[in-house]
Amino acid sequence: MTTEEGRYAAADAQRERLAEMCRGAQKAAEQIGNNGAVNDVAALLERIENQVFHVMVVGDFNRGKSTFVNALLGDRVLPVKAVPATAVITEVRFGESPAALLWTEDTDEPEAVDPARLIELITVNNATGAERSPYVMAEVSWPLELCRHNVVLIDSPGLNAYATHDGITLTHLSKADAVIFLQHAIAPMSISESDFLEKYLSAYDPFFVFTYFDAIDDHERDDVVHSARRRITTLRGEDRDEGRFFFVDAKSALRARMAEDDGAFRRTGVDAVERQLERYLVTDRHKVKLLAPARTLRDVAQELRHNIPSELKMLESEKADLERNWTAAQQPVKELEALARQISLDIRNQTRELQDRVESLLGGFLTGIADEALPIAQSVDITTKLGMNPLKAKERAGQVADEIANGTVKAMEEKVALWVTGSLKLVIEQERERLAKRLNAELVAFDESLAKLRIELQGASGAAVGGDLEAQPLTRFLAGVGGWAIGGPAGVLVGTQFGAKEALRTVLPSLGVALAWLFTPFGLPTLVAAWIAQGFFQVNFAGDRVEKKMREEIGCAMATQLRIAAPTQAREAARAFAAKTMEPLERQISHAMSSRIEELTRSVVSARAALDKGEDAVEQRRTELSRLDDRLSRVDEETGDLIAELTRM
Numbered sequence: 038m039t040t041e042e043g044r045y046a047a048a049d050a051q052r053e054r055l056a057e058m059c060r061g062a063q064k065a066a067e068q069i070g071n072n073g074a075v076n077d078v079a080a081l082l083e084r085i086e087n088q089v090f091h092v093m094v095v096g097d098f099n100r101g102k103s104t105f106v107n108a109l110l111g112d113r114v115l116p117v118k119a120v121p122a123t124a125v126i127t128e129v130r131f132g133e134s135p136a137a138l139l140w141t142e143d144t145d146e147p148e149a150v151d152p153a154r155l156i157e158l159i160t161v162n163n164a165t166g167a168e169r170s171p172y173v174m175a176e177v178s179w180p181l182e183l184c185r186h187n188v189v190l191i192d193s194p195g196l197n198a199y200a201t202h203d204g205i206t207l208t209h210l211s212k213a214d215a216v217i218f219l220q221h222a223i224a225p226m227s228i229s230e231s232d233f234l235e236k237y238l239s240a241y242d243p244f245f246v247f248t249y250f251d252a253i254d255d256h257e258r259d260d261v262v263h264s265a266r267r268r269i270t271t272l273r274g275e276d277r278d279e280g281r282f283f284f285v286d287a288k289s290a291l292r293a294r295m296a297e298d299d300g301a302f303r304r305t306g307v308d309a310v311e312r313q314l315e316r317y318l319v320t321d322r323h324k325v326k327l328l329a330p331a332r333t334l335r336d337v338a339q340e341l342r343h344n345i346p347s348e349l350k351m352l353e354s355e356k357a358d359l360e361r362n363w364t365a366a367q368q369p370v371k372e373l374e375a376l377a378r379q380i381s382l383d384i385r386n387q388t389r390e391l392q393d394r395v396e397s398l399l400g401g402f403l404t405g406i407a408d409e410a411l412p413i414a415q416s417v418d419i420t421t422k423l424g425m426n427p428l429k430a431k432e433r434a435g436q437v438a439d440e441i442a443n444g445t446v447k448a449m450e451e452k453v454a455l456w457v458t459g460s461l462k463l464v465i466e467q468e469r470e471r472l473a474k475r476l477n478a479e480l481v482a483f484d485e486s487l488a489k490l491r492i493e494l495q496g497a498s499g500a501a502v503g504g505d506l507e508a509q510p511l512t513r514f515l516a517g518v519g520g521w522a523i524g525g526p527a528g529v530l531v532g533t534q535f536g537a538k539e540a541l542r543t544v545l546p547s548l549g550v551a552l553a554w555l556f557t558p559f560g561l562p563t564l565v566a567a568w569i570a571q572g573f574f575q576v577n578f579a580g581d582r583v584e585k586k587m588r589e590e591i592g593c594a595m596a597t598q599l600r601i602a603a604p605t606q607a608r609e610a611a612r613a614f615a616a617k618t619m620e621p622l623e624r625q626i627s628h629a630m631s632s633r634i635e636e637l638t639r640s641v642v643s644a645r646a647a648l649d650k651g652e653d654a655v656e657q658r659r660t661e662l663s664r665l666d667d668r669l670s671r672v673d674e675e676t677g678d679l680i681a682e683l684t685r686m
Contacts, residue, residue: 096219101248111294132178222247226268251286351644377630388619400607414592417444
């Protein structure tokens with residue numbers, strides 16, 4: 038067994054331990070009669086058993102991404118061209134034999150195709166990039182050892198070629214567990230690559246892979262390596278990315294894999310990337326993937342235990358006393374339900390306030406940067422020249438218009454991205470702290486009322502009710518699968534497990550992608566190109582004047598459209614933000630409060646039923662509850678041990 042295989046085996050063992058703990062907690066929930074907890078743990082178990090690591094390969098076009106992925110696969114599976122080619126997300130999963138599926142946007146069932154035809158089917162290679170593939174995703178099954186242990190390798194369209202390709206990549210980036218950022222060793226960390234690293238990869242620890250290292254003379258390689266490292270450490274700090282720089286020869290790696298020459302493959306540097314990636318997946322990402330559900334399961338086990346002492350006490354009561362206490366508890370139960378409704382309403386009100394604030398800030402910002410569209414359009418760099426050939430006039434005009442418009446849009450998007458990670462990030466952090474403080478106070482009040490009610494049902498009074506309550510109950514109220522599932526946006530907003538940076542990892546791509554399409558409904562490049570094609574002949578081929586006029590028209594048109602669209606765009610973005618963050622939070626907390634009240638009622642019903650049947654039934658229920666308490670206690674201890682073990686990794 039190799040070292041990597043040993044690590045995967047250890048990770049699988051930890052995952053199975055956690056799954057077994059889930060099964061124990063699920064059985065306990067069934068015997069207690071808590072159907073909500075049964076469903077939560079069942080869903081949690083399914084997620085644990087189907088853990089998938091997504092490794093996404095990103096980079097500018099013509100950086101060798103597909104060649105690199107092909108080298109890992111050991112065959113020419115994905116399209117490789119010197120011009121932007123792949124406009125389809127490709128997911129590579131493990132399969133004993135090669136196979137391929139293609140998905141279209143309007144179907145639920147994929148189309149099975151011959152893997153040998155994949156290049157032909159998913160390649161887009163036209164002059165403008167406007168042509169769209171009929172497919173939105175390719176799924177390749179391949180006997181790639183890297184993917185054997187629930188790893189999915191994702192090849193993305195090249196960045197900075199067409200806006201459509203950038204949008205596809207950013208849409209999928211938020212689900213990536215690891216990122217391989219490919220660059221050209223001869224010219225690493227261009228301005229656009231530096232911007233992408235800062236704006237979209239700040240929450241990641243990418244693997245920096247520099248291709249075409251074979252094209253650099255031996256005596257220059259040390260300088261190239263030093264320069265590439267320095268550019269990245271300047272942006273991200275000296276120690277953050279230690280051990281994540283790789284300089285490779287992907288073409289030779291592909292040839293070596295196809296020839297089954299392991300020695301040659303190791304010399305290309307791709308083997309080192311593969312091995313380091315495997316270590317990362319079974320340590321860092323494995324740790325994160327298991328820590329959240331382990332903490333969730335511990336919270337569920339602790340919550341299931343809360344009513345066991347109360348029910349045991351009720352079983353010691355006389356039947357008439359319990360009936361009297363339950364009758365007296367009806368009004369406090371109604372008051373507790375009213376308090377739960379008020380807390381839910383308060384979260385909805387705060388959601389609306391935050392949504393309105395985001396809408397106002399974003400709307401004002403978009404309106405403000407509309408003034409920058411014209412100077413940006415006037416200064417954006419383009420590669421196409423109008424020329425003096427009248428036969429090429431219309432074609433060249435369209436190409437120039439496309440470049441100016443796309444360059445302007447990209448620059449505007451970068452300004453929005455910087456604003457989101459700056460000003461909007463501060464708003465999110467401030468609102469997170471304010472909301473967490475308020476919710477914790479409200480949930481403490483709910484918990485204290487619930488604990489008091491439990492004591493009154495036992496026939497006691499004047500006892501302390503808050504001794505075992507947590508100072509920060511948000512984590513417990515976000516337990517269960519719902520809480521774990523929103524461990525990203527909503528969980529982050531209230532500071533339960535991660536931080537604001539992790540929230541922005543989800544928020545920023547969603548806002549960025551929405552804004553990427555802000556201009557496309559108006560067909561600006563096409564309209565302006567048509568206009569300029571007419572004007573081209575009226576100014577006697579004065580190319581410089583035509584280009585200047587074109588830039589002016591595009592800048593003004595975009596500024597106008599941005600001012601018109603800003604309110605709607607801000608409203609939609611703020612609504613999407615609330616839907617991804619605050620609304621799941623409100624649903625989960627409301628569900629948690631209702632479940633606690635229902636569980637209290639269920640324990641009373643259970644105790645009354647046992648008392649009705651007589652002493653034998655009471656003793657049987659006592660024994661069962663004690664056994665369940667022991668089982669849940671073990672789950673609590675074992676999850677605590679696993680959490681400590683994972684934390685030390």
